[in-house]
Amino acid sequence: MPRRRLLVLLVAIVLAATGVLVAAVADGTPRAAGASSGVLVRFHLGGGYVGRDVHTSITAGRRVVVVDRDGGTRRHTVKASTLSALRRTLDAAHLERGIGPSNSGCADCFVYRITYRGHSVTFDEANRPPRLVRATAELSRIADGGR
Numbered sequence: 001m002p003r004r005r006l007l008v009l010l011v012a013i014v015l016a017a018t019g020v021l022v023a024a025v026a027d028g029t030p031r032a033a034g035a036s037s038g039v040l041v042r043f044h045l046g047g048g049y050v051g052r053d054v055h056t057s058i059t060a061g062r063r064v065v066v067v068d069r070d071g072g073t074r075r076h077t078v079k080a081s082t083l084s085a086l087r088r089t090l091d092a093a094h095l096e097r098g099i100g101p102s103n104s105g106c107a108d109c110f111v112y113r114i115t116y117r118g119h120s121v122t123f124d125e126a127n128r129p130p131r132l133v134r135a136t137a138e139l140s141r142i143a144d145g146g147r
Contacts, residue, residue: 040087043058043139043140044056046113062080063075063077064078079147082142095120095121096119098119106124
């Protein structure tokens with residue numbers, strides 16, 4: 001087999017194998033195909049008078065990806081102590097208990113969605129359960145660039 005054909009064949013095999021082993025996830029972090037994305041918590045802030053739409057994901061590796069309504073993406077890393085405190089706050093919020101009616105009918109209120117450990121809750125600021133106030137504040141702080 002001519003060397004050029006052999007080289008093209010080897011490159012094709014390597015590229016095909018790479019495509020099988022690595023997949024890109026929504027936050028841009030490469031990972032092995034079939035592996036979990038490592039996202040610990042997802043947070044969405046929407047609505048309000050100005051119509052915010054901000055999606056935040058925080059990984060167990062302390063990486064934060066924030067995507068705003070225009071598709072702009074910001075990335076930063078939180079301190080290990082911040083992630084530990086966030087986990088404690090989210091555990092204390094007991095998302096697994098769910099919440100009651102989630103829509104108060106408030107036209108200009110912010111609407112929040114928090115997903116953590118397989119449980120999601122959605123609520124607006126007018127009917128935010130007291131047990132979620134700290135979690136919402138900390139997630140908002142992190143989404144705004146807090147470390």
